[in-house]
Amino acid sequence: MKYPVIITSLLLSPLGYANCLGSVDEYITSTTLVSSHTVKTQVSGHLTQREAKSENTLLNSGRDVVHSEAADDVCFYDKETQSLVLNYGIDIYKLSPNHKQVLEQYLGLVNNTAKIYIEGHADSLGGEGYNKALSARRAKQVAKYLKSDLKQGNRIVEHAYGESSPICNLEQNSATGCNRRVVITIKS
The missing domain is CATH 3.30.1330.60 (OmpA-like domain)
Known part of the structure; x- marks a missing residue:
């Protein structure tokens, strides 16, 4: 069974930043899905077996560029x-x-x-x-x-x-x- 940890980081976001000076008209959203550990139990031929991985394993990664076209309210x-x-x-x-x-x-x-x-x-x-x-x-x-x-x-x-x-x-x-x-x- 895997227990994934989702780490989402906004590299550059219009939220919290006023955008009226024209310096940024887009922002990038990155999402990374990481497995923090893996545990196996009841392997065929054994009563119990446990295998644990301590390092994180990259499962999936994505990146989206979103253009901001809405008028700034600030x-x-x-x-x-x-x-x-x-x-x-x-x-x-x-x-x-x-x-x-x-x-x-x-x-x-x-x-x-x-x-x-x-x-x-x-x-x-x-x-x-x-x-x-x-x-x-x-x-x-x-x-x-x-x-x-x-x-x-x-x-x-x-x-x-x-x-x-x-x-x-x-x-x-x-x-x-x-x-x-x-x-x-x-x-x-």
């Missing part, structure tokens, strides 16, 4: 304008670990001496004053992370627009949250 990057858009959930302003990872990658792609403009936006689900404050908190969180953790100092210029600059209609926003965002742009 961010969007426009290569032409070098603008980064961070997407947010309803009434959320704090940076997620994925947001932080994308910001670090983004700084590696752009001019390191130009001004960084941060625009906070909100959708129209709350009151106008609340949405203005929420967009300011979103912009402030990004600016704080860039200044304190990534040491960008005086390069940061932030502005809050509230719900005044939607990029999609109410139906699209309900489905995707496209108006809940922070836009980061580099200007010389």
